[in-house]
Amino acid sequence: ATYIDFDHFIIPDSITLGGVVAGLIASVAFPKLHDKTSHFEGLAMGALGAAGGFVLLWLIVRAGKLMFGRIRHESEEPMDFSISQPDPEDNPKIRIGEDEYDWMEVFYRKGDKLQVELTELKINDEARKVETFEVFEDWIEVNSERLKLEDVKNVSGQCTSAVVPREAMGFGDVKFIAMIGAFLGWEAVIFTVFAASIGGAIIGLLQKWVGGEKWSRPLPFGPYLALGAFVWIFSGDAIWNWYMNLLRSGWTG
Known part of the structure; x- marks a missing residue:
């Protein structure tokens, strides 16, 4: 153990x-x-x-x-944001600015969600208008539209803030x-x-x-x-x- x-x-x-x-x-x-x-x-x-x-x-x-269940990222200047899976054998990776998180590290509980404020967004290399963007363990919600995770190959964009769930x-x-x-x-x-x-x-x-x-x-x-x-x-x-x-x-x- x-x-x-x-x-x-x-x-x-x-x-x-x-x-x-x-x-x-x-x-x-x-x-x-x-x-x-x-x-x-x-x-x-x-x-x-x-x-x-x-x-x-x-x-x-x-x-x-x-008390410690969230990590907050905030910046006046937009930060790079991406979700990708470089190795099919590994979990997807979430990058916010210079910080990188493993998928299972973020979505430890079923109800956990990643909330991101984006100024630019691309999904599967296609530009999307974005008002709200939330990521769950099995799906992504863009402007209240739910996208299955298996249909999303990559996500990239620029963000000004993000709230990452974490476990103590x-x-x-x-x-x-x-x-x-x-x-x-x-x-x-x-x-x-x-x-x-x-x-x-x-x-x-x-x-x-x-x-x-x-x-x-x-x-x-x-x-x-x-x-x-x-x-x-x-x-x-x-x-x-x-x-x-x-x-x-x-x-x-």
Whole structure:
């Protein structure tokens, strides 16, 4: 899952959902995974971890979509705009000025749409008058006329603004933390998300500052969830107990 997320920014359901089932089975067979002796208690803790992880990260995804769900491009001077598919084996590419987006990166959800204000427009090398222009996953709307995506070979023009949908986090990460919770329990979920956030922020900033990556480039979260879970397995209990004792001492003064 870590390597796939690094390369393609996706985590397949075959890994995450299959992992949740495997985690619940392991919780029943080996309740010691959750410091329990009863098989039923092991299952309950595995289910609680999976459900808790899913809900926690789902809420984070929803909040992130509301706060950071759009990238805005604006310019007084018209910018180049194009949609093309140079390689039939690859996803189409969307270019706005100097920025390029992969099709699946933009249209992650069914309801996502790209809104563009154009001064010039060509579709299949034919000039078109344009008042409104919106792009969806499976079609393009020009002046309320819907064009099937398979009928559009290329789009080019000049734009003054564009609103690009984006995800704060992929839904594969939500299912991945559910898998981790099924194996390791709800405490591991909280620790893993916290550790992954810190690790991802540090490494992400280093990549931007030292590696020169664009700030708009997405950062895969799955590898840092895996790293957080790995740390939990070997030293999570000690860190968790230290932190909880620190909180208790703060509450009691």
